[in-house]
Amino acid sequence: MKLNTYEELIKSKKSAKKFLLKFCWKNHQRHCPRCVHRKLYNLDTGRRRCARCKYTFHDFTGRFVNFARLSPRQWLRFIKLFELEVQPEMMSAQLGVSYNTIRKALAISRLSVLAGSLDGPQIIRNLDLISLLRGTGQYLQTSPVMGILPIQDRIFIDYLPDIDIETVLHFHVSFFLQTRNMGRIIYTAPYKKYLSLITWDNGLFSQHKISPCTEKLPLDMDKNFWGYAGPKLGKFRTANPLRLLLYLKELEFRFNHLHEDPFPALCSRLCSFVPELE
């Protein structure tokens, strides 16, 4: 989105909220988030109550945007800076909010991007990622393994629930699946339909003193996705497998939006309902 269009959106509190609401309710038709009933009572607090199940809610209840203390205008400013890949410290200074709030907003945004991907709901369920929003259980015990699958000019980074890092090590040792690493990120030669498997070394590869392949792997030769994502991952300071998972899904999203405006797509992801919230 060009800056002059964007400036129109954030010129007032009202315009910013109106813009986000477009992504919340299709054709401005509100419904109960719990039972989808359309008959609602307006309460004086600006909230609404469902005539059928009596659930009380406001426009952002149950949606990703509701998990950080940012106003619609602050969210739109944040989303613009996120789109431009501004560093968190700079975001905090530019928005005048604490670094912790920015970290939270980043985690929420990345989770909403992950949730909107094809296998997002399954990942959230299997790895219990909703606890991220509640600020608990922020560390995964296992390193999820992802498969990188280019199809035409798009990329799919698929979560592979049946493969764990031990399996990747086993493929390497017993079946000579070549691996390379970039810091603690491990990636492999093609496996089945995937150009590469990718995961975060939780110490297993280093413990087994696995010497990485010195020759380039097919993924290294990929000018499209890896040409875009490789340098970014090289600079990414992964502290744990969860951050790598979220970042890979972010890169999938960014790469697949290189030729279209990512701004409304990000707004749409952030305004969607959090799955598995109950």
Ligand SMILES: [Zn+2]
């Ligand atoms: Zn209801």
